[in-house]
Structures are given as structure tokens and as C-alpha cells.
Amino acid sequence: MRLLEFQAKRLLSRYGIPIPKSVLVRSPDDLRKLSFPVVLKGQVPVGGRGKAGAIRLAAQPEEAMAITAELLNSSVKGYPVSAVLAEEQVEVKQELYLAVLIDHLVGQPLIMASATGGVDIEETARKSPEKIVTKHLNHFAGLPDYVVRHLAKHTGLKKLEDFRRIVNQVYQIFRNYDATLVEVNPLALTPNGLVALDAKILLDDKAAYRHQDLFARLQEEQKGSAKSGKTSAEQLAAEKGVTYVTLNGNVGMISDGAGTGMLTLDLIQDAGGRAANFCELGGLAGAESMRQALEVVQANPRAKVILIGLIGGLTRMDEMADGIISYLEQHGKSRPLAVRMCGTKEEIGKAKLHMVGIEAVDDLETAVNTAVKLVREPS
Amino acid sequence: MTILIDRNSRVLIQGITGAVGSFQTRVMKDYGTRIVAGVTPGKGGTEVYGVPVYNFVEEALQEHEVDAAISFVPARFAKDAALECIDGGIRFLVVTTEGIPDQDVMTIINYAASKESIILGPDTPGLISPGKCKLGVHPDRMFAKGRVGVLSRSGSLSYEVGRLLTESGIGQSTVVGIGGGPLWGLSQRAILKMFHDDPETEAVVLLGEVGGATEQEAAAYIEKYMTKPVVSLIVGRTAPRGAQMGHAGAIIEGEEGTAESKIQALRSAGCLIAQSPSEIPTIIKKG
Numbered sequence: 135m136r137l138l139e140f141q142a143k144r145l146l147s148r149y150g151i152p153i154p155k156s157v158l159v160r161s162p163d164d165l166r167k168l169s170f171p172v173v174l175k176g177q178v179p180v181g182g183r184g185k186a187g188a189i190r191l192a193a194q195p196e197e198a199m200a201i202t203a204e205l206l207n208s209s210v211k212g213y214p215v216s217a218v219l220a221e222e223q224v225e226v227k228q229e230l231y232l233a234v235l236i237d238h239l240v241g242q243p244l245i246m247a248s249a250t251g252g253v254d255i256e257e258t259a260r261k262s263p264e265k266i267v268t269k270h271l272n273h274f275a276g277l278p279d280y281v282v283r284h285l286a287k288h289t290g291l292k293k294l295e296d297f298r299r300i301v302n303q304v305y306q307i308f309r310n311y312d313a314t315l316v317e318v319n320p321l322a323l324t325p326n327g328l329v330a331l332d333a334k335i336l337l338d339d340k341a342a343y344r345h346q347d348l349f350a351r352l353q354e355e356q357k358g359s360a361k362s363g364k365t366s367a368e369q370l371a372a373e374k375g376v377t378y379v380t381l382n383g384n385v386g387m388i389s390d391g392a393g394t395g396m397l398t399l400d401l402i403q404d405a406g407g408r409a410a411n412f413c414e415l416g417g418l419a420g421a422e423s424m425r426q427a428l429e430v431v432q433a434n435p436r437a438k439v440i441l442i443g444l445i446g447g448l449t450r451m452d453e454m455a456d457g458i459i460s461y462l463e464q465h466g467k468s469r470p471l472a473v474r475m476c477g478t479k480e481e482i483g484k485a486k487l488h489m490v491g492i493e494a495v496d497d498l499e500t501a502v503n504t505a506v507k508l509v510r511e512p513s
Numbered sequence: 514m515t516i517l518i519d520r521n522s523r524v525l526i527q528g529i530t531g532a533v534g535s536f537q538t539r540v541m542k543d544y545g546t547r548i549v550a551g552v553t554p555g556k557g558g559t560e561v562y563g564v565p566v567y568n569f570v571e572e573a574l575q576e577h578e579v580d581a582a583i584s585f586v587p588a589r590f591a592k593d594a595a596l597e598c599i600d601g602g603i604r605f606l607v608v609t610t611e612g613i614p615d616q617d618v619m620t621i622i623n624y625a626a627s628k629e630s631i632i633l634g635p636d637t638p639g640l641i642s643p644g645k646c647k648l649g650v651h652p653d654r655m656f657a658k659g660r661v662g663v664l665s666r667s668g669s670l671s672y673e674v675g676r677l678l679t680e681s682g683i684g685q686s687t688v689v690g691i692g693g694g695p696l697w698g699l700s701q702r703a704i705l706k707m708f709h710d711d712p713e714t715e716a717v718v719l720l721g722e723v724g725g726a727t728e729q730e731a732a733a734y735i736e737k738y739m740t741k742p743v744v745s746l747i748v749g750r751t752a753p754r755g756a757q758m759g760h761a762g763a764i765i766e767g768e769e770g771t772a773e774s775k776i777q778a779l780r781s782a783g784c785l786i787a788q789s790p791s792e793i794p795t796i797i798k799k800g
Contacts, residue, residue: 236615238695239726241622273619274627312616341614343589379756392693393667396722396749396758401789403751412758416611418533445672447638447652448533476676477652498673499791 135337138177138359140219141352142333145311146318149303152329156221159202164220165195171223172198176205176215179359181334184253186210191223216358224329229320230289231255231266232301234308236315243271243308245301247285251320277305296328311348312341367411367433374426376413383408384509386437386469388427390415390449394498398443401499407506410437419449424457432469441505442473443498451475451483459490470508474501516662516687516707516714517605517633518581520645525573525603526551526564527584527594534585535561537650544647549577552594570601583607583639583648591635592617599630607648608634611693618696625698632698637690638668651675651688659684661797662708664701665720666691666727670748674720674790681794686714694725701731709739716742716797719784721775723749723758726767728775736782742800745779746787747772 137145143153154173157164165172176188183189188210192198202218209215231251237244248266250258258265267288269281282301283294291297300321308316315336322331342349364372371378381399385407389395395414402409413431415423431440444454454475475483475494484494495501524541528534529551539562542548548564550573557568567573570582582603586594591610598606599621608621613635625632633640639649644658650668655676661683665671668690675688689704691697701719708714717739721728728747735743750772752758768774780786785800787793 236619236696239700239730241619241696243619273616273623309616312614314615338615340588340612341616344614377757379753379758381753389669391667391669391672392758393665393670393720393722393748394673395669396667396752397670397673397790399752400748400750404789409751412752412756414758445652445669445676447650447668447672477655477672499789 135339135342135349135352136179137335137337137352138179138217138356139175139332140177140217141355142335143330145307145335146303146330146333149307151300151303151318152327154221154224154329154331156219159198159218159220162195162199165198168220168222170194170198172220173223174198174201174205175219175221176208176210177217177219177359178210178213178215179356180211180213183210188215212361212363213359216356224322224324224326224331226320226322226324226331228323229331230291230323230328231319232304232321233315233317233319234305234313235317237270240270242273245269245271245277245281245285245305247289249289255319277302291323293327300328300330307335311335311345312338314338365434367430370433371413371430374430376423376427376430377416378430379412380434381409381411383410384436384438385505386410386431386434386440388413388415388424388431388440388442390419390444390446390454394443394445398441398498398502401502402441402506405502405506407509410434415449419454421453421457421460424454425461428458428461432465437469439470439472439505439508441501442471443501444473444475444477445498446477446480449477450479451477452479452486455483455486458492459486462490472501472505472508474498516642516689516704516711517631517640518642518646518648520545521547522580522646522648523547523549523578524648525549525570525577525579525582525598527553527570527582527598528586529553529561529564529566530556530559531585531587537585538562538564540650540653541647544653546646546648549579570597570603574601579603581605581607581648583609585609588612588614592620595621595632596624599625599628603630605631606633607637607639608632608698609637609639609650610634611636615696622696622698633689634692634698635696636694637692638671640687640689642687643685649690655679656688657684660686660713660715661718662686662711662714662716663688663718663720664691664704664708665689666694666722667720667748670720670722670790674718674746674793677790678718678794678797681798683794683797686711694727697727701727702734705731705734705739705743709741714741716744716800718793718797719743719745719779721745721747723747723752723772723775724770726769729769729778732775732778732782732784735779735784739783743779743784744787744793744796744800745776745784746790746793747775747779
């Protein structure tokens with residue numbers, strides 16, 4: 135889960151990391167708590183807000199309310215601005231960068247810092263990576279002080295104490311909340327010391343059960359931030375817990391594995407077609423999962439044909455056939471189906487499908503070619 | 514000798530009494546795997562298909578010699594089960610569980626490394642040495658004994674390729690799933706080295722996918738050390754950027770994560786690149 139800026143900063147503040155004085159703007163009264171000028175920041179779960187015009191400056195309250203109203207009607211990269219954070223402007227002498235994340239390749243946390251943070255950090259990483267100092271941590275050993283001093287030296291900071299406290303607290307947040315990334319960018323050097331001006335925090339959804347209250351609150355606050363224009367198929371998929379991604383083509387697809395699912399997308403394109411979606415059942419799926427996946431895929435009007443590619447390890451083909459048949463009982467063959475079936479109990483599965491007039495094939499490429507040919511034929 | 518396990522390996526099963534654990538115990542036993550004991554807290558004293566069940570790994574180890582273990586324990590308890598296994602001194606553990614929090618996976622793999630245990634996974638179908646031994650959930654009739662080593666991030670893709678190889682008369686030495694990611698115990702590079710050192714493996718098939726940078730790391734190893742031919746297939750060529758395609762690892766973020774950059778790295782390391790699974794047997798026969 136990606137936290138909105140105000141949620142991330144609330145967490146930083148709770149750990150004693152200085153943030154600008156700020157309020158979420160709900161009414162003109164809220165703004166009285168701040169001294170002007172203020173920075174108004176549209177809250178969206180994506181980067182590039184500044185360039186999209188979602189970060190603005192206001193000199194006095196009336197202007198701030200007008201801009202807030204404007205921002206609340208806007209969106210960034212398809213994400214509606216659900217809230218506006220107003221912050222007192224601070225005097226910035228230098229923008230630093232600080233992050234703790236998981237380096238998946240190494241299987242250890244990684245800490246990074248730079249004297250040149252801010253919006254261009256990705257370009258700095260590309261063009262002059264030597265300006266970013268990185269250090270692997272040991273998951274068991276925590277954050278040694280020499281690493282903090284090493285980062286401080288590299289960033290040229292004169293006062294170590296503030297920086298040491300902030301780095302340690304960022305690391306604590308990373309550990310305590312099952313974060314996969316805690317990034318403070320910029321970490322601004324101001325006349326009053328270091329202040330976190332923006333922050334990005336990613337929490338591990340797999341660990342949500344350990345932080346139930348926090349996740350529930352964050353999700354509640356993010357309700358208005360979901361990407362707009364969700365299709366009916368996407369809504370249905372979210373309700374049913376089906377892995378589903380909308381794509382641009384017209385060949386609907388369902389797979390019982392992620393790897394073969396991605397392979398199926400590639401094969402559809404190689405055969406001259408385009409997939410309408412990506413839909414994967416996962417290893418332990420039964421008949422009901424299959425039926426629900428079909429419901430979701432057929433809810434996309436662009437899917438002219440549905441390709442079902444199954445190669446069961448843990449999934450059982452007799453159960454998959456039951457799922458397909460129960461879907462057909464409700465919907466009939468409103469869309470042609472092309473089925474590939476292979477693996478555990480495939481004879482029973484194929485025989486069941488044969489009874490309802492569906493001939494499942496053994497080979498994925500054959501099924502893909504059939505599906506692509508079917509969408510080309512005028513119906 | 515095959516990599517990691519052989520027909521003499523004595524196996525312990527964690528989570529043996531669950532639906533998946535008990536079913537797969539029977540399937541592995543039928544395949545010829547020597548399953549000596551199972552563990553499920555609170556179910557000690559019972560049996561699953563003739564395999565004695567214990568409450569603790571330590572109790573099982575008092576009665577049996579164990580060379581390897583496989584865990585079907587649910588995500589919330591997977592870390593605890595793995596630590597118990599490692600503390601018992603079991604040197605090789607397959608973690609099939611999907612959805613373990615990243616911080617727990619880091620604990621498992623780093624603790625294992627400190628105790629000289631090896632972890633395969635998590636989120637893996639395990640491994641099969643056809644005709645000899647299986648420590649996993651592979652549909653075994655898709656595989657046949659032979660001399661090609663297969664390693665894959667995705668379970669289903671390794672079944673797909675195994676089946677096509679078998680149909681073309683090309684058998685496999687060992688088929689290994691490293692797991693769906695984004696964190697791994699044994700890496701692609703580590704498995705490649707084992708195939709490199711295995712006298713029964715003559716060629717290797719590397720099945721990768723979009724996301725992360727593990728194929729680039731594998732390519733660097735291949736370029737420097739690998740003398741056996743490597744055929745590679747990367748899936749997700751047409752997947753859109755930023756979309757999560759099932760596996761936690763399969764999300765394209767940086768440039769390294771694209772299929773293009775992986776294919777380029779592997780090709781310049783000397784790998785033979787297949788566009789689809791059906792090309793793999795042809796490439797191997799030519800090579």
C-alpha cells in the first residue's frame with residue numbers, strides 16, 4: 135500500500151521527525167491555524183505532482199480556498215485529488231535525500247542518502263550515481279552508527295545530531311510497520327534545522343494482518359483516491375478478489391499461473407492479436423474461482439472471445455471444468471471459448487467439457503491461435 | 514547425483530496435516546520420495562499416509578535422520594516453522610508458502626545463511642529430479658528423466674516447458690522453481706552454479722519474467738563461468754509497465770525490469786533466446 139503524503143508525514147511526525155506546520159484543508163477555518171504564504175499540495179498516490187500542477191503556492195486565505203477547490207476538482211495521471219494538504223512555507227537552504235528500502239536481489243535492507251535531493255533525484259541516480267551514497271544493512275544487526283556518520287559525511291552536513299536522530303527514526307518506521315520503502319525527499323535543511331518536506335512510504339500488503347487498525351484507517355482515508363474510471367470488470371474483480379488487469383485488446387484471457395499468464399499475453403500478440411485483460415487464478419483455485427474469473431472477464435465488453443489456458447499443478451482440471459460449466463449454465467455461450475486443459479485430472483475435465491460441446495486442446499499455442507482467429511471472424 | 518536432493522534424501526514435511534500438505538505427501542510418497550516424518554503443532558502422535566506426525570521438529574529428529582524438509586505452513590506461521598527447521602540443523606528447506614511478509618522472508622533467508630542452511634523459495638513449487646525424487650508439487654507426468662536442467666521463477670511456466678521437452682524426448686536432470694519473488698533464498702545464479710557443477714546436467718533452460726534484476730545477475734554469472742549451453746525464455750514481453758501481473762516480482766518499474774533489457778543481457782552473455790516454449794526443444798536439439 136502506498137501512503138498518501140499526509141499519511142506518510144503523520145507517521146514521520148509521530149516518530150519525532152520535524153515536518154512543516156500543516157493542515158488538511160476541509161474549510162476556511164482550517165487555514166487560520168497557519169501563517170501565510172502556504173503551499174497547497176494535492177494528495178494523490180503517484181509521483182510527478184509538481185509537474186502536473188498539483189502543488190501550488192497561496193499568499194492569503196481566499197486565494198488558498200480558491201486553489202483548494204480547483205485542486206479538489208483535478209486529477210493527476212488518472213488519480214483524483216481526494217484531499218489538499220496546506221503547509222507553511224519553509225526557507226530551504228539545501229534539499230537532501232534519504233531512503234531505507236529492501237534490496238530484493240541481496241535480501242537485505244538498503245539505506246541511501248544524497249546531498250542533492252528533490253524532484254530530480256531519479257535523474258541524478260541515472261546521470262551521476264556517485265552523488266548518492268548507498269549502504270546495505272544487515273537485517274539482524276540493524277542500523278550501526280558508523281553508517282549514519284558515513285551518510286552524514288557524504289551529505290556534507292555540519293550538525294550530526296539532528297540527522298542521526300532522523301535516520302534512526304526512519305529506520306525504525308521501516309522495521310516497525312513492515313515497510314518496503316521509507317523515502318524522505320526532500321529532507322530540507324532550513325534555518326531551523328532538518329525538515330521532511332515530502333515523504334513516500336510503501337507498506338507490505340502481505341503484512342497487513344499485523345497492522346490491522348493502521349491499514350483500516352489508511353484505507354478509509356484513501357477511499358476517494360482510487361484511480362477514476364474503473365471499468366465494471368475491474369470493480370467486479372476487486373469485489374471477488376480476482377487478479378485482473380485491463381489491457382487494450384479484444385481477446386479475454388484466464389490463466390491458472392502467473393508465468394503462463396504472461397506467456398499467454400506474449401503468444402496472443404505473436405499470433406497477431408491483443409489481449410483484453412490479464413487474469414490469473416493462483417495455485418489453489420477451485421471451481422468457484424474459475425466461475426468468478428469468467429464473470430469478471432466477460433464483464434469487459436471488449437473481450438470478444440475468452441481464452442482459458444490451464445496447466446494444473448495444484449489446480450484440478452475436473453474442478454476447473456465444473457467452474458466453466460456453472461458459468462455457462464448462467465450465461466450461455468455469449469462469447470466463444472477457447473480452452474487449453476492439461477494437468478491433474480485432465481481426462482475428467484476434458485470429458486466434462488465435451489458433454490457441453492467444448493473441445494479442450496492440449497497445447498497452449500493451438501488454443502491461442504484459435505482464439506485470435508475467432509476474434510477476426512465477423513460474428 | 515542431482516542437485517540438492519537425490520533418491521536417498523530423507524524428507525520431513527512441515528504442515529503435513531493440512532489439505533495441501535497431506536495430499537502432496539501422498540503424491541510425493543507415490544513418486545518415491547523417502548518421507549520419514551511430518552510436523553504439525555498439536556497433531557503429534559497421529560499419522561498421514563503412514564508418516565508419523567510430531568509436534569516439534571526436534572521430536573521428529575530424535576526418532577529420524579532428516580536431510581531435507583518442505584513446508585506447506587500458512588504465511589502467518591511460515592517464519593516460525595522455517596526457524597524451527599533451521600535450528601534443528603536441517604540443511605535444506607523448501608518453502609512453498611505464498612504471501613509471507615517481506616520482513617519475515619528476510620529473517621528466514623538471513624537466519625538460514627548464518628546457520629549454513631539452504632532455503633528454496635518462498636512461493637515455489639519446489640523441485641523434481643524426474644525418476645528419482647520430488648520435493649514439491651510438480652505434476653510429475655509432465656517430466657521425464659534426462660540431462661537438461663530447468664530453473665524457473667514461475668511454477669506454471671516450468672510445467673509448460675517440462676511438458677514440451679518431455680514430449681520431444683528431451684528429459685530433465687532437475688527442474689527447480691526458485692519462487693515467485695520478490696525475495697528469494699536460492700537465486701537464479703546459485704541454481705545455475707549447481708547445474709554448472711552437476712555432471713548429470715548437459716544443458717540448462719532458464720525461465721525468467723519481467724520485474725526485478727535477477728536475470729541480469731544470472732547473465733553476469735553465465736558470461737563469466739558457464740560452459741554448458743543455456744537456453745532462455747523471458748515472459749511478459751508485452752506486459753504493460755507498472756502493472757502487477759500476479760507474481761510479486763512481476764511488476765515492471767525500472768529499466769532493468771523490462772523483458773527487453775533481460776533478453777539483451779542474456780543474449781550478450783551467450784544464451785540462446787527462445788521466443789516461446791515450443792522453440793526450446795528445437796533449440797536444444799540443434800545445440
